Amino acid sequence: MTRQVAVCGPADCTRTDAANAHRVGELLAERGAVVICGGGTGVMAAVAAGARAKGGLVIGIRPGDSAAGACPDLSATIVTNMGEARNAVIVASADAVISIGGSWGTLSEVALAMRRGDIPVVALGGWHVVAADGTPVGGIHHAGTPEEAVDRALA
Amino acid sequence: MTRQVAVCGPADCTRTDAANAHRVGELLAERGAVVICGGGTGVMAAVAAGARAKGGLVIGIRPGDSAAGACPDLSATIVTNMGEARNAVIVASADAVISIGGSWGTLSEVALAMRRGDIPVVALGGWHVVAADGTPVGGIHHAGTPEEAVDRALA
Amino acid sequence: MTRQVAVCGPADCTRTDAANAHRVGELLAERGAVVICGGGTGVMAAVAAGARAKGGLVIGIRPGDSAAGACPDLSATIVTNMGEARNAVIVASADAVISIGGSWGTLSEVALAMRRGDIPVVALGGWHVVAADGTPVGGIHHAGTPEEAVDRALA
Amino acid sequence: MTRQVAVCGPADCTRTDAANAHRVGELLAERGAVVICGGGTGVMAAVAAGARAKGGLVIGIRPGDSAAGACPDLSATIVTNMGEARNAVIVASADAVISIGGSWGTLSEVALAMRRGDIPVVALGGWHVVAADGTPVGGIHHAGTPEEAVDRALA
Known part of the structure; x- marks a missing residue:
């Protein structure tokens, strides 16, 4: 069965995040995911553009009540009209989650994915979660490159 | 922009409903919608099969917490894990709604679509909504054939 | 355990609907439900006012992203930010559903309640659902008075 | 208007977390929030017990399709049947969020609350969010006592 990979990241991202997201999109499309x-700007638009450049299928899951503001490279647009609760739908629909860059919305998706407990969660850049004494909370794989992130997601 | 048409109907449908759904799927795919x-059985599976037979894109929006039970002809599967609230997501994502056959779940989708008030709602078979004195409540277009239903939805 | 009864109806309702809703609220509060x-206007505000007049607990489940526009007699306001998908939450939270008056939003709640299949669904006024030949689709109890509606809901 | 404070924390929490949650519940009830x-076990049950001990109103927002498994001290139980997407409803309904202890579900609620950007977010114990170089990501107020947490939430 076709694998579905959620790629999450800030709407207002860095140039490095956008480049990583574009490359992740290319790689996922090349591997048939x-x-x-x-479905918004920043990392969302970049991963969509990368995937479409390689002929991939990209579904954008929007928070608002219309497709307005959706990025241009979506194959289909799911309009949830459920605000940030749509982050839970993105995560529930995924066989793996890759986060690129840090933001509170992105972190909510990473946390919801870890809460599921049954799928790979890979971070490329972005924030870290630590205990009060500074020791990392385990479970997220922090990848160094788009290639490593996609390899782990599809392993 | 690509139009998105929601096709709703019973998981446990009649043979006529299934045939109508298959034909609606073919017609929508041929017209690029x-x-x-x-994403389940009955009308859902039939419209997906019809659309895929013509090379169309079909997105299934599932109520449960996994893709288990999804019909085989989906291009992508959105796992909402929100039960019948997913009916609202199906309707919110649509530029038009076609219902085929009658069931309470189907009626909830028709009602949510009419509640939106800004998209065509077309019924092919199924139930009717009337006032206490038996006069029809207006707004839904009752179509006689798959061709008429698709024409109205894409008008 | 305390019973929870959902009361649904149009935001823009008739005077009869409002009077019925107020009385239903009183009766439910008197019986400890x-x-x-x-949580909006019309039937929603009237049932809340009736229940609060008798010291009852009333929870309003709002569609928007804030409590703005909520009716004044709520004990607590749940802000779903999920639009009409909140109708599914109202229904899922109920041990019985009473609809008062007719509207598409109200019908979506009745249909979702019938879809559940495991709770009483009582209608006081409002629309009817019929097959193509005009025969009623069974399952909804059409009550003639607020007292009958509450009796059936709590039976 | 009555203020609504969301209290989030692990279903499987430490004794310190439970004691803190009970005290936070007492304090919120005493101050009329x-x-x-x-609505589950752990921190959820403890804050509900504390609030009810002081006559407060407590609403539990459940992830499943029934009230089964709800903690005993709820004034009302909202059954969302939307899994962890219910975390977004908890956060959307709050004028302030207090997290007690660390878990991925809890972190998703903290992240969604920070994503809102318009309410106080207070942490009592639990995890921290840092950038790649270990510097804290700002915005969450880390409180040392239940009293401080409630003061900040209601400030």
Whole structure:
């Protein structure tokens, strides 16, 4: 069965994040995975553009009540009209989650994915979660490159 | 922009409903529309099969917490894990709604679509909504054939 | 355990609907049931006012992203930010559903309640659902008075 | 208007977390705030027990399709049937969020609350969010006592 990989990241991202997201989109499309994303700007738009450049299928899951503001490279647009609760739908639809860059919305998706407990969660850049004494909370794989992130997601 | 048409109907449908759904799926795919459906059995499976037979894109929006039970002809599967609230997501994602056959779940989708008030709602078979004195409540277009239903939805 | 009864109806309702809703709220509060409603105007505001007049607990489940526009007699306001998908939450939270008056939003709640299949669904006024030949689709109890509606809901 | 404070924390929490949650519940009830929680075990049950001990109103927002498994001290139980997407409803309903202890579900609620950007977010114990170089990501107020947490939430 086709694998579906959610790629999450800030709407207002760095140039490095956008380049990483574009490359992740290319790699996922080349390997036949469907890309699920939030369908907005920043990392969402970049991963969609990368995947479409390689002929991939990209589904954008939008928070508002219309497709307005959706990025241009989506194969289909799911309009949830459920605000940030749509982050839970993105995560529930994924066989793996890759986060690129840090933001509170992105962190909510990473946390919801770890809460599921049954799928790979890979971070490329972005924030870290630590205990009060500074020791990392385990479970997220922090990848160094788009290639490593996609390899782990599809392992 | 690509139009997205939701096709709703019973998981346990009649043979006529299934045939109508298959034909609606074919027609929508031929006209380049993305089909949104609930991704289950009955009308959902039939419209997906029809659309895929013509090379169309079909997105299934599932109520449970996994893709288990999804019909085989989906291009992508959105796992909402929100039960019948997913009916609202199907409707919110649509530029038009076609219902085929009658069931309470189907009626909830028709009602949510009419509640939106800004998209065509077309019924092919199924139930009717009337006032206490038996006069029809207006707004839904009752079509006689798959061709008429699709014409109205894409008008 | 305390019973929770959802009372649904149009935001823009008739005077009869409002009077019925107020009386239903009084009766439910007198019998110790928690009232769940949409927390808006019309039937929602009337049932809340009736219940609060008798010291009852009323929870309003709102569609938007804030409590703005909520009716004044709520004990607590749940802000779903999920639009009409909140109708599914109202229904899922109920041990019985009473609809008062007719509207598409109200019908979506009745249909979702019938879809559940495991709770009483009582209608006081409002629309009817019929097959193509005009025969009623069974399952909804059409009550003639607020007292009968509450009796059936709590039976 | 009555303030509503969401209290979030692990279903499987430490004794310190439970004691803190009980005290936070007492303090919120004494100050007239409605407590919103997930309605389960651990921190959720403890904050509900504390609030009810002081006569407060506590609403539990459950992830499943029934009230089964809800903690005993709820004034009302909202059954969302939307899994962890209910975390977004908890956060959307709050005028302030207090997290007690660390878990991925809890972190998703903290992240969604920070994503809102318009309410106080207070942590009592639990995890920290840092950038790649270990510097804290700002915005969450880390409180040392239940009293400080409630003061900040209601400030």
